[in-house]
Amino acid sequence: MVNLRVPTILRSYTGGAAEVRCEPGTLREVIKSLDAAYPGIGGRLLDDGGKLRRFVNVYVNEEDVRFADGLDTNVPEGAQVSIIPAVAGGA
Amino acid sequence: MTLQLGNATSLTCRECGKTMPLGPLYACEDCFGPLEVGYDLPRLTRADIQAGPLNIWRYAPLLPVPADIASRATTEPGFTKLVRADRLARELGMRRLWIKDDTGNPTHSFKDRVVAVALAAAQEMGFKVLACPSTGNLANAVAAAAARAGIRSVVMVPANLERQKILTTAVYGGTFVTVDGTYDDVNRLASELAGERDDWAFVNVNVRPYYAEGSKTLGFEIAEQLGWRIPEQIVVPIASGAQLVKIDKGFAEFAGLGLVEQSKWRVFGAQATGCSPVSQAFANGWDVVKPVRPDTIAKSLAIGNPADGPYVLDVVRRTGGSIADVSDEEVVDAIQLLARTQGIFAETAGGVTVGVLRKLLASGQLDPDAETVIINSGDGLKTLDAVAAAVGVPQAIPATLEAFQASFGER
Numbered sequence: 001m002v003n004l005r006v007p008t009i010l011r012s013y014t015g016g017a018a019e020v021r022c023e024p025g026t027l028r029e030v031i032k033s034l035d036a037a038y039p040g041i042g043g044r045l046l047d048d049g050g051k052l053r054r055f056v057n058v059y060v061n062e063e064d065v066r067f068a069d070g071l072d073t074n075v076p077e078g079a080q081v082s083i084i085p086a087v088a089g090g091a
Numbered sequence: 092m093t094l095q096l097g098n099a100t101s102l103t104c105r106e107c108g109k110t111m112p113l114g115p116l117y118a119c120e121d122c123f124g125p126l127e128v129g130y131d132l133p134r135l136t137r138a139d140i141q142a143g144p145l146n147i148w149r150y151a152p153l154l155p156v157p158a159d160i161a162s163r164a165t166t167e168p169g170f171t172k173l174v175r176a177d178r179l180a181r182e183l184g185m186r187r188l189w190i191k192d193d194t195g196n197p198t199h200s201f202k203d204r205v206v207a208v209a210l211a212a213a214q215e216m217g218f219k220v221l222a223c224p225s226t227g228n229l230a231n232a233v234a235a236a237a238a239r240a241g242i243r244s245v246v247m248v249p250a251n252l253e254r255q256k257i258l259t260t261a262v263y264g265g266t267f268v269t270v271d272g273t274y275d276d277v278n279r280l281a282s283e284l285a286g287e288r289d290d291w292a293f294v295n296v297n298v299r300p301y302y303a304e305g306s307k308t309l310g311f312e313i314a315e316q317l318g319w320r321i322p323e324q325i326v327v328p329i330a331s332g333a334q335l336v337k338i339d340k341g342f343a344e345f346a347g348l349g350l351v352e353q354s355k356w357r358v359f360g361a362q363a364t365g366c367s368p369v370s371q372a373f374a375n376g377w378d379v380v381k382p383v384r385p386d387t388i389a390k391s392l393a394i395g396n397p398a399d400g401p402y403v404l405d406v407v408r409r410t411g412g413s414i415a416d417v418s419d420e421e422v423v424d425a426i427q428l429l430a431r432t433q434g435i436f437a438e439t440a441g442g443v444t445v446g447v448l449r450k451l452l453a454s455g456q457l458d459p460d461a462e463t464v465i466i467n468s469g470d471g472l473k474t475l476d477a478v479a480a481a482v483g484v485p486q487a488i489p490a491t492l493e494a495f496q497a498s499f500g501e502r
Contacts, residue, residue: 008286009120018286044123054379054401055106055123059279064396066382084282085118086398 002030004081013041027058028071030081045083055086094215098133099155102126102300105402113155115216115292117299125398126300128155135348137319145170147204147308153344154308155301156211164240165210166232168203169308171195173316173464178432179445183452187462189322191313192435198259199470200391200438201334202232205305206294210236212301213292220245220291224281226274226330226391227256228438228469233294234263245291247277252390255473273385275395295331299398303333310341313464319351323461326359326448328440328468329369329414330392332399335360338466339406358406359457360414361447363389363439367416369400374414378404388419388477389439391469413456417446423481425449426471436471444468 001021006014014020022033035042047053051071058065059082065073075081094113103110106124117126133152143149147169148161157163172192180188196203206229210221221237222245223229230246237244244265248257249272261267270277278296285297294302314321321342327335339358345351362370365387372380380400385393397403407414417425422439425446430436437445444465451457471478488494 005283007282009116009118009123012120044121047122053123055118055125057279057396062276064275064382067384082279082283084279085123086396 001077002075002079002081004030004034005083007083007085009085010041010044010083013038013044024075024077024079026071027060027065027073027075027081030075031071057084057086058082059084095157096155096212096215096301097158097160098130098152099128100131101129103129115218115297117297128300128304130155132344132348135350137315137350140315140350147207147305150308150311153311154208155304156208157215160211163211165207166197166203166236166239168196168207170312173313174433174435176433179429182428182432183449183459185452185459185463189313189317189462189464190429190433190435190467191309191464192467193309194435194437194467194470196232198228198231198235199473200228200232201306201309201466201468202228203236204308205229205302205333206232206236208305209292209294209298209302210240213294213298214240214242216292216298218290218292218298219243220288222246222281222284222288222291222293223295224248224274224277224293225260226393227252227260227473228391229295230256230260230267231473234260234265234267237265238263247281249274249277249390253474253476255475259473273395274390274393275382275385278394278396303337303399306334306337307341307344309334309466310338311345313338314342314345314351317464321346321351321354321356322464323355324357324359324412324457324463326361326444326451326457326463326465328392328444328466329360329362329397329403330394330440331397332360332369332403334466334468336399336402336406339410356410357412357461358410359412359447359451360403360407361444362414362416363387363392363422363443364416364418365389366393366395368395369397369403370414370416372400372404373407380404387422387439388474389422389443390474391438391440392443413451415447415450415454415456417443417450421446421450423478426478427481429467430471435467437467438469438471438474439477440469441467441471442477
């Protein structure tokens with residue numbers, strides 16, 4: 001299984017849960033199965049064209065997926081996935 | 092409960108336009124877009140502003156802060172000097188150049204401005220702890236502002252930060268966390284923590300919409316200090332990009348309120364080549380910024396994944412400006428140029444800005460005949476290592492006239 005950390009603004013979809021589990025696969029597949037378990041959450045992460053929204057950062061095992069293969073990034077068994085709003089920071 | 096944040100009325104998503112009430116929100120719940128403070132702006136005259144204190148609270152009606160903010164325990168930042176830089180201008184072949192020298196703030200960087208606004212909003216929203224991830228200057232400002240207000244601070248920085256910035260944070264005695272990793276790693280940790288600690292205000296994470304508004308005061312002050320006029324060109328260093336975007340917003344608000352005449356201004360951005368995601372995006376014609384892994388001596392600008400990058404691109408393109416980057420060697424050289432010509436010792440970010448000013452003049456993108464302002468955002472005393480190798484320290488001589496004559500007699 002994959003452990004997925006849910007940011008505060010998405011916890012209304014997960015019944016308040018800060019961490020949920022899903023099956024390994026590509027990030028795209030992980031988001032799809034996440035959306036199946038918690039309907040609507042996928043549309044918060046992906047835009048109408050199916051691309052990752054520009055103010056969402058996703059990390060797989062500490063690695064920003066924009067440095068890896070984006071939605072095609074492999075999320076292996078036992079991986080830790082973090083979803084974090086990108087609107088942070090400023091030196 | 093209605094929050095008492097002066098004339099601020101709401102938060103609006105900059106991406107999708109959704110509006111929500113003021114509160115401890117920083118990302119749109121629909122699209123994750125950043126939120127912007129909206130106001131019911133009052134009628135405001137130059138005399139109203141001039142009657143205020145000589146710090147950023149003279150602009151309190153244009154900030155998301157309680158009306159009585161000037162009487163509270165704050166570090167009272169702002170109203171730093173606007174220095175007419177004739178000698179640097181002459182060296183660079185410019186007609187008129189000004190330096191907004193923000194080293195004059197209480198902890199010697201522009202960060203005191205944004206932290207003061209964030210603290211005021213955070214206290215109004217009931218937060219108990221003032222926290223931040225930082226590359227150093229913000230750490231100083233948060234630790235000092237919290238000490239002044241008498242609340243706890245939690246400051247997180249990359250462990251490899253300049254020693255000066257480590258010590259000038261630790262001295263204030265708050266909780267100080269050094270992290271093995273880059274600023275972007277620290278930032279991610281802070282973002283995750285912000286979701287777990289309900290009463291912690293991370294100034295640049297969960298109260299970021301309020302925090303960022305503080306940088307408008309740079310634009311306000313520059314306009315007021317120029318004699319209620321907006322400069323034709325301004326060069327601003329880019330880390331997250333919020334400062335550049337908010338200076339532009341400050342100019343626009345002043346013009347909108349009729350405090351200055353409507354005029355055209357061009358905004359230019361400065362980055363270090365070793366962390367230049369916004370400069371690269373500008374050069375490539377992109378409207379999003381691809382994150383990079385920073386490798387530069389300009390650590391205060393070393394944000395590889397800048398939150399306001401897309402908006403910097405919007406502002407620079409809309410105003411007809413440009414973005415450029417300079418190497419670490421050029422940064423060190425520019426720090427020395429500024430020190431030698433103006434007697435101002437800037438930190439590496441100031442070196443980046445002066446270096447880019449020179450580069451944009453050389454490439455013809457910046458008009459040497461147009462009145463120009465550059466931002467010096469932080470103090471060289473915090474980044475001594477950057478210039479240590481380049482600045483010659485002389486051999487000691489015996490305290491005799493003969494020895495002096497032998498070494499310096501010709502000079």
